[in-house]
Amino acid sequence: MTASNDTAVVRERPAEAAFPELTDGYRRELTAHCYRMTGSIHDAEDLVQETYLRAWRSFEGFEGRSSVRTWLYRIATNVCLTALEGKDRRPLPTGLGAPASSPGDQLAQSSEITWLEPAPDPLVSGESSDPATIVAERESIRLAFVAALQHLPARQRAVLILRDVLRWKASEVAGALATTEAAVNSALQRAHAQLAKADVSQDTMATTLDPAKEAMLERYVKAFWEKDIQAIVGMLTADAVWEMPPFTGWYSGAQDIGRLIDTQCPGGVHDMPMVATTANGQPAYGLYMRQPDGTFAPFHLQVLTLRGGQVEHVAAFFDPDLFATFGLPASLPADHVVGTGAP
Known part of the structure; x- marks a missing residue:
C-alpha cells in the first residue's frame, strides 16, 4: 500500500x-x-x-x-x-x-x-x-x-x-x-x-529441507530415542558445535558432543522422544525426558543448523516454558510412539 x-x-x-x-x-x-x-x-x-x-x-x-x-x-x-x-x-x-x-x-x-x-x-x-x-x-x-x-x-x-x-x-x-x-x-x-x-551473514545457511535432509532428521530423532551415540556422532559435522543455555559451557567437535550426550545426559534408551517444530526458520525439536511414572516431561528445545546433509550446530535451550511458547505438549504419555520427526 x-x-x-x-x-x-x-x-x-x-x-x-x-x-x-x-x-x-x-x-x-x-x-x-x-x-x-x-x-x-x-x-x-x-x-x-x-x-x-x-x-x-x-x-x-x-x-x-x-x-x-x-x-x-x-x-x-x-x-x-x-x-x-x-x-x-x-x-x-x-x-x-x-x-x-x-x-x-x-x-x-x-x-x-x-x-x-x-x-x-x-x-x-x-x-x-x-x-x-x-x-x-x-x-x-x-x-x-x-x-x-x-x-x-x-x-x-x-x-x-x-x-x-x-x-x-x-x-x-x-x-x-x-x-x-x-x-x-x-x-x-x-x-x-x-x-x-x-563469520555470519544472512545468506550463509541453507533455508530448505530436501528429501535427503528430511531423512537425516528422521534418523536423528530415532538416534536420540535409541540413545545411539555412534549414530548421533555420524550425523554431526566434524566441527559441530553444541551449546545449551543456561549452562555456560559449549562443546566443539562431533566426538566431544557424543561423549557429552553419552555421559552427561540422564536419559537412556527409549527415554528421550522428540516432537518436531520450527524455530528461527530452522528445524527444531522439543526433547522430552521419561519420568519415574513413565510419562515424558519437557527437557530442552533443540534448534538445529544444517550444513550439507549433517548437523552443524545445536542450540539446546533448557527452558521448559519454551514448550508452551512453541505450542508443544506439556507432557507426553508413557505409551507415546516416536514419529518420523521431520518438521
Missing part, C-alpha cells in the same frame, strides 16, 4: 475504523523486527504492543508523508532502543568468549545472564507468497544471525537491520533515528566489521 493510498483511507474514515485496517497486517513483521533488536520473543511481543499503543495515540497526527509500514517501523525501532537502554545483551554460550568445554567438565549454569531466546516461526515469519521474500525473511531471523546482532550496540543494531534487512535508504534511517546520513553510514560500516568477525 502506498503512502497516498494510506492517506486516502485516513481521510475517508474515522481513526477508530482506519487504524486497525491500516496497521494490523504488519504485526507479525514488526514482531520479527523487535525480536532481531532484542533477541527475546517475549520482549518482542511486549514491544510490539507498545508500538501499536504509541501509534494509536499519534494516529490523528499521521500525515501520510511515509507509508504506514515505514511509520510503524520508525516507532517500533525507537521503542526498542528505549527498552534496550542500560540492558545487557542476550548471548549464547559461544558468545561469552570462553574456550570450548570438555565433556568431562562439571556442568555450570548461570541465571544471572539474560540469554538469547529462540523464536517460533509462526510469530516471526512473514506471509509473503514471493519465494525470494520468504527466503530473505527466514535468513534474517536465523539463530546465528540474531545472536551476532546482539554483539552490536543497540543503535548499530538498528542501523544494520534497517539498512540491510529492510533495505531502507541511509536518509530514511537517519530520519528514523534523528541523526545524520554520515552517522548512519559510519555505524553501518562498524556493524559490518563486527559481523565479519562473527
Whole structure:
C-alpha cells in the first residue's frame, strides 16, 4: 500500500475504523523486527504492543508523508532502543568468549545472564507468497544471525537491520533515528566489521529441507530415542558445535558432543522422544525426558543448523516454558510412539 493510498483511507474514515485496517497486517513483521533488536520473543511481543499503543495515540497526527509500514517501523525501532537502554545483551554460550568445554567438565549454569531466546516461526515469519521474500525473511531471523546482532550496540543494531534487512535508504534511517546520513553510514560500516568477525551473514545457511535432509532428521530423532551415540556422532559435522543455555559451557567437535550426550545426559534408551517444530526458520525439536511414572516431561528445545546433509550446530535451550511458547505438549504419555520427526 502506498503512502497516498494510506492517506486516502485516513481521510475517508474515522481513526477508530482506519487504524486497525491500516496497521494490523504488519504485526507479525514488526514482531520479527523487535525480536532481531532484542533477541527475546517475549520482549518482542511486549514491544510490539507498545508500538501499536504509541501509534494509536499519534494516529490523528499521521500525515501520510511515509507509508504506514515505514511509520510503524520508525516507532517500533525507537521503542526498542528505549527498552534496550542500560540492558545487557542476550548471548549464547559461544558468545561469552570462553574456550570450548570438555565433556568431562562439571556442568555450570548461570541465571544471572539474560540469554538469547529462540523464536517460533509462526510469530516471526512473514506471509509473503514471493519465494525470494520468504527466503530473505527466514535468513534474517536465523539463530546465528540474531545472536551476532546482539554483539552490536543497540543503535548499530538498528542501523544494520534497517539498512540491510529492510533495505531502507541511509536518509530514511537517519530520519528514523534523528541523526545524520554520515552517522548512519559510519555505524553501518562498524556493524559490518563486527559481523565479519562473527563469520555470519544472512545468506550463509541453507533455508530448505530436501528429501535427503528430511531423512537425516528422521534418523536423528530415532538416534536420540535409541540413545545411539555412534549414530548421533555420524550425523554431526566434524566441527559441530553444541551449546545449551543456561549452562555456560559449549562443546566443539562431533566426538566431544557424543561423549557429552553419552555421559552427561540422564536419559537412556527409549527415554528421550522428540516432537518436531520450527524455530528461527530452522528445524527444531522439543526433547522430552521419561519420568519415574513413565510419562515424558519437557527437557530442552533443540534448534538445529544444517550444513550439507549433517548437523552443524545445536542450540539446546533448557527452558521448559519454551514448550508452551512453541505450542508443544506439556507432557507426553508413557505409551507415546516416536514419529518420523521431520518438521
